[in-house]
Amino acid sequence: MPRPSELRELLRPAPFTLDATERRLNRAASIGDLRTLARRRAPRAVFDYTDGAAGVGELALRRARETFARLEFHPTVLTDVSGVNTETTILGKPSAQPFALAPTGFTRMMHTEGERAVVKVAQRERIPYALSTMGTTTIEDFAAAGPDARKWFQLYLWRDRAPAKDLVERAAAAGFDTLMLTLDTKVAGARLRDVRNGLAIPPQLTLRTFLDGATHPRWWFDFITTEPLTFANLAGASDGTPGVLIDRVFDPAITLADLEWLRGHWPHKLVAKGVQSVADAKAVVAAGADAVLLSNHGGRQLDRAPVPLELVPAVREELDGQAEVLVDTGITTGADVVAAMALGAHGTLVGRAYLYGLMAGGERGVARAVRILADEVARTMALLGVTEIGQLRPDHVSLRPGR
Ligand SMILES: Cc1cc2nc3c(=O)[nH]c(=O)nc-3n(C[C@H](O)[C@H](O)[C@H](O)COP(=O)(O)O)c2cc1C
Numbered sequence: 001m002p003r004p005s006e007l008r009e010l011l012r013p014a015p016f017t018l019d020a021t022e023r024r025l026n027r028a029a030s031i032g033d034l035r036t037l038a039r040r041r042a043p044r045a046v047f048d049y050t051d052g053a054a055g056v057g058e059l060a061l062r063r064a065r066e067t068f069a070r071l072e073f074h075p076t077v078l079t080d081v082s083g084v085n086t087e088t089t090i091l092g093k094p095s096a097q098p099f100a101l102a103p104t105g106f107t108r109m110m111h112t113e114g115e116r117a118v119v120k121v122a123q124r125e126r127i128p129y130a131l132s133t134m135g136t137t138t139i140e141d142f143a144a145a146g147p148d149a150r151k152w153f154q155l156y157l158w159r160d161r162a163p164a165k166d167l168v169e170r171a172a173a174a175g176f177d178t179l180m181l182t183l184d185t186k187v188a189g190a191r192l193r194d195v196r197n198g199l200a201i202p203p204q205l206t207l208r209t210f211l212d213g214a215t216h217p218r219w220w221f222d223f224i225t226t227e228p229l230t231f232a233n234l235a236g237a238s239d240g241t242p243g244v245l246i247d248r249v250f251d252p253a254i255t256l257a258d259l260e261w262l263r264g265h266w267p268h269k270l271v272a273k274g275v276q277s278v279a280d281a282k283a284v285v286a287a288g289a290d291a292v293l294l295s296n297h298g299g300r301q302l303d304r305a306p307v308p309l310e311l312v313p314a315v316r317e318e319l320d321g322q323a324e325v326l327v328d329t330g331i332t333t334g335a336d337v338v339a340a341m342a343l344g345a346h347g348t349l350v351g352r353a354y355l356y357g358l359m360a361g362g363e364r365g366v367a368r369a370v371r372i373l374a375d376e377v378a379r380t381m382a383l384l385g386v387t388e389i390g391q392l393r394p395d396h397v398s399l400r401p402g403r
Contacts, residue, residue: 021361025368028360031332031353034369038110038359042219043212045197046109050355054189055303060296064330067307070400071339076385084378088389090347091178091269091291091324093150096126097374098389099337102298102328102349103154103180105134105231106201110359112226117363118354119146125370130154130180130349131233133167134245138232143174152178154273156185157258158249167233168265179266180293181259183284184274186252188243189301200241201229256287263288271326276306281315281325291324291346298329298351309340313394316344334376338384342392 002010017023028034039047053061088098101122108114115137122129123146130152131142143151153171157164168179193199203209203223213220223229234249251258263270272284273293281292294315296305308329316325327340328349340348350373357369381387384396 021364025361025364028368028372031356031369031372034356034360034365034372035352037361037365038356041216041361042110042359043216045194045199045203045212046219047359048193048197049106049191049199050104050110050352050359052191052193053299053303054191054301055299056192058299058303060301060303060305060307061299061330064296064299064307064309065332067309067399068330068332068336068339070402071336071397072400073335073339073380073384074396074398075383079385079387081382081385081387084382084387086374086377086381086389088341088347090128090326091271093177094126095128095150095347097337097370097377098341098345099331099348099350099373099377100128100150100152101130101354101370102351103130103132103135103152103182104351104355105132106136106229107132107355107358108136108229109201110355111362111365112222113358113362115142116145117358118366119149119151120363121354121366121370122146123149124367125374126150127370128152128178130178131176133182133233134231136229136232139167139170139174139176141232143176147175150178151176152180152271154180154182155262156182156249157251157254157262159251161261163235165265168262172267176268178269178271179262180271180273181262182273182297183254183259183280184276184295184297184301185246185250186254187250188246189297190303191243191300194241194243201231201245256283259284259287259289274301275315276302276308276311278311278314278318281311282318285319285323289323291326292319293326293328293349295328295349309343312340312343312345334373334378335380337373337377338380338392339397341389342396343394 087096119129128150132154133156153176269290271291271293272289274295275281275292294308294311308327324346326347327345331350337348354366354369357365
């Protein structure tokens with residue numbers, strides 16, 4: 001047996017971080033690891049609201065993830081990849097990464113730091129972030145937290161157009177450079193986990209809530225000691241279940257005419273979010289959209305919807321350079337992002353990936369999520385044999401049959 005003095009030659013003491021959150025975040029090596037931390041940290045109803053999708057089998061989300069998992073890369077190994085550059089141009093302006101942070105509602109429920117934390121990370125990492133109409137931070141507070149961030153605003157159109165017009169004007173005044181109109185949420189999707197968990201805003205006081213307080217004391221302490229959770233941009237519509245809110249506030253009668261109306265009121269880039277067919281992509285571009293976001297809302301609306309990634313090549317070909325093609329739903333790794341770009345996307349968005357980070361550790365958790373994805377993007381590009389996003393081609397990937 002070596003003596004203690006000899007052990008020092010064989011083993012180095014690990015640097016010790018006092019802060020437990022920091023320690024756990026540093027050890028998280030993938031978005032899946034952050035999801036595990038998030039699950040422990042957040043109450044069940046909050047985690048399930050974020051993690052869950054629509055329908056009995058949550059098939060739209062599951063299929064989207066399975067499709068990414070079935071992609072095979074075809075590298076070229078004889079190129080010099082000493083200087084990989086992940087920067088690209090999305091909607092006319094630079095983004096340090098080929099992914100942006102998707103708009104998500106109820107964000108301060110995941111962690112009370114909410115959108116402010118996310119926009120600070122977006123600013124530091126130089127990637128765009130979209131504030132949701134269902135967000136929990138006002139347009140102005142969001143802009144104040146990330147004055148130099150690339151800010152996008154996601155709009156839901158509700159029955160009365162006047163407040164929507166007001167939001168659009170406020171977003172323009174606050175320096176948002178892109179507006180996304182979400183088209184896939186005319187009625188609420190069937191979020192069965194939320195029904196089972198009795199999710200509501202504000203949370204209902206039940207025996208279950210008390211028990212949850214005992215198992216997630218930190219979340220509850222934060223929740224009751226910080227400003228109340230409200231839909232900061234939706235005056236007068238601040239409580240109910242997510243489904244009831246969507247059904248009360250949103251307009252099931254939206255058509256192309258509404259997109260044209262919006263085009264007339266928004267002078268910057270306009271994105272149609274939730275497009276799921278070649279025909280609709282053509283139509284929204286003809287009505288004035290600068291980009292289509294192929295998305296099924298992370299599987300949270302129409303279950304069994306098409307896998308957005310699979311639409312990318314056909315939509316890109318049909319639009320033939322008239323508009324950009326963005327894609328989301330099911331992205332959990334930087335390799336997924338690279339694959340989507342190789343198939344022809346001009347950019348991607350991630351939703352849950354950064355929300356798991358937010359739940360796991362507020363701003364630091366979001367930063368960790370973005371770093372994990374960014375490192376994976378750079379490493380995948382290097383191993384594929386490309387140094388610029390523009391070098392990615394469809395023949396860098398193929399879809400393996402089956403699993
Ligand atoms: C918790 C949560 C809330 C969301 N809220 C909104 C929203 O308010 N508006 C919207 O257009 N999309 C919303 N989405 C959809 C996202 O913008 C995005 O399309 C989706 O998360 C992408 O899939 P991914 O989570 O697999 O990355 C939400 C998604 C999640 C997970």
